[in-house]
Amino acid sequence: MTQKSDDRTVKMGMLLGFFGTIVVFVSFYSFLPQVAEEVVVVERLKLAIMCLVFPVALFFLMIVRIGSQRYGNPSADPTKCEANTEGMKVDLRVLSNTHEQLMIFAINMLALSVLIPYQLLSLLPIYSGVFVAGRVMFWIGYRRNVLWRAPGFAMSTLPAVVGVGYSCVAILLTVFAVF
Template sequence: MFVCKWDSFCFLCLLAAIARVATARFFSPQDIDGSGLTAPTREVSIDRAVLQNTLEQVILAVGSYFSLIATRKENLDIIPALVFLFVVGRVLFWVGYSKGASHRACGFGLTFYPTVFSILFSILCLI
């Protein structure tokens, strides 16, 4: 239950990304019909890319948190820190995305590398 509570913050990042795409489409005559029927504007293309990456990162992160505590209950203490890094990373990724790779790299790293650490540490605990 502890991990589920903290995972809510990861899901909040996903919810915000979905809401951003929906809002951008709603206020854009070119985008309102959806991506399957029209070519997206630059704004919606960026928002969709952030959404896709956020979805991928949420799935990996949430899975890694459960793996982490399933292998050792003592790992429970690190979950809030991992979630904090995830949320800060997603915000920085989102803000920096339109400015190019160098501006989103920090956010990506704060999201991705703690998740990689969690997965690898879970595997190490199994061995």
């Protein structure tokens, strides 16, 4: 394969992830019940924390997967052998990237839970589901063909970019409204 072909594969994967994310958000938002009245901050934070459980469960599963691969081989001591197989190397990279993404996701989820209008709160569980699906797709794609991780990466990154952007604007508008 050439670099041009690889770039095309990644671009197509990112586009698939981008459009897939939009389709999932729009579809689920139109079918899920909407919040009908304002919700107090404690309930908003409770929703955000509940939406963090499945992403954290996936992260924990990744940790267990890597830990179980260490048993009975030289990687049992990661100071001497970080990964015993190529699959384990991939799993470690996915775990590292998921850790980074999960930090952004958690902060973003908490910020959005208090900043978005109550009518949009049903987006938070959708965001959580899309994040988990994207991370699973990223993991599977990385293990099959490193270029195929792009759709999963897009699914977990695009909502983060939109959410962080929204949160930054909402905070700045609040700050400047005070002055």
